[in-house]
Amino acid sequence: MAHEAGKGDKQRPTNHDAFASNFQQVFGGKVQRGGWVQDRITGKLIRRSEYTPDATNAPMVMNDINGYKSQVTGEWIGSRSQHRAHLKEHRLVEVGNEIKAHMSQRTDNRPAVNIKQDIANAMSRLGY
Numbered sequence: 126m127a128h129e130a131g132k133g134d135k136q137r138p139t140n141h142d143a144f145a146s147n148f149q150q151v152f153g154g155k156v157q158r159g160g161w162v163q164d165r166i167t168g169k170l171i172r173r174s175e176y177t178p179d180a181t182n183a184p185m186v187m188n189d190i191n192g193y194k195s196q197v198t199g200e201w202i203g204s205r206s207q208h209r210a211h212l213k214e215h216r217l218v219e220v221g222n223e224i225k226a227h228m229s230q231r232t233d234n235r236p237a238v239n240i241k242q243d244i245a246n247a248m249s250r251l252g253y
Contacts, residue, residue, distance in 0.1 A: 216251060 160173035192203040197215050202208050212219060 161170045162173050163169070164176070165169055190205055190208060192201055194200070195202055195211060197211075197217070200211075201213055211217070211253040
């Protein structure tokens with residue numbers, strides 16, 4: 126049985142001038158070998174050896190909170206879950222950097238005239 130040329134044995138005709146011209150347009154010159162990484166922000170290719178990824182591109186692990194003694198009940202709160210449950214149980218609100226937002230909820234910015242009465246009213250509303 127004689128060997129005959131099969132499909133794919135013959136090279137297709139190539140237009141080398143068109144290839145070179147398109148290659149120049151796409152790659153802008155000679156291709157440089159090596160490892161490359163595409164920067165997520167700029168979209169540019171950067172040599173792998175020169176690329177430094179963002180430090181924020183990693184998972185974040187938060188430590189558990191340091192324990193504290195509750196100012197309401199005096200019990201020891203030793204974890205975030207206990208802290209959340211304690212706040213919910215006693216209808217407390219944790220205030221941090223957003224104190225200005227809480228202050229803006231007051232209808233007037235004048236100091237209270239009768240502070241003792243205001244405190245008594247607030248505690249009464251909260252069931253104390």
